[in-house]
Amino acid sequence: MRICGICKVEQAINPHLTFHSLPKNSDIRKQWLEIMKKKDSIKTAFVCNQHFKPEDYRDFCDRPILKNTAVPRLNIEDELNTCVESIEHDSMEVM
Numbered sequence: 672m673r674i675c676g677i678c679k680v681e682q683a684i685n686p687h688l689t690f691h692s693l694p695k696n697s698d699i700r701k702q703w704l705e706i707m708k709k710k711d712s713i714k715t716a717f718v719c720n721q722h723f724k725p726e727d728y729r730d731f732c733d734r735p736i737l738k739n740t741a742v743p744r745l746n747i748e749d750e751l752n753t754c755v756e757s758i759e760h761d762s763m764e765v766m
Contacts, residue, residue, distance in 0.1 A: 675719040676707035677743060682719075689720040689735045702742045718743050 673682040673690040682690055693716050694700050703718065704711060720735060722743035729736045 673717045676716040677722050690717040721746050
């Protein structure tokens with residue numbers, strides 16, 4: 672199961688989202704980890720497409736593929752707050 676390292680949304684709950692794994696380029700990877708507030712030692716993490724601009728994607732691809740220089744920039748602060756509120760709301764409904 673993939674979970675976005677920024678907004679904590681799960682792929683199983685939102686199958687229409689695309690999840691991207693950490694880049695191999697160490698400089699770009701470090702930027703992603705800083706945005707996700709994760710340590711450099713983490714080996715696997717994902718970020719959903721809600722955090723990337725359209726220009727972050729390669730042109731003329733059959734599926735969404737990020738450019739090597741893409742860094743998540745969208746919905747960083749607001750998305751965290753929204754997701755926390757949504758998770759708390761969903762938890763209360765279950766009880």
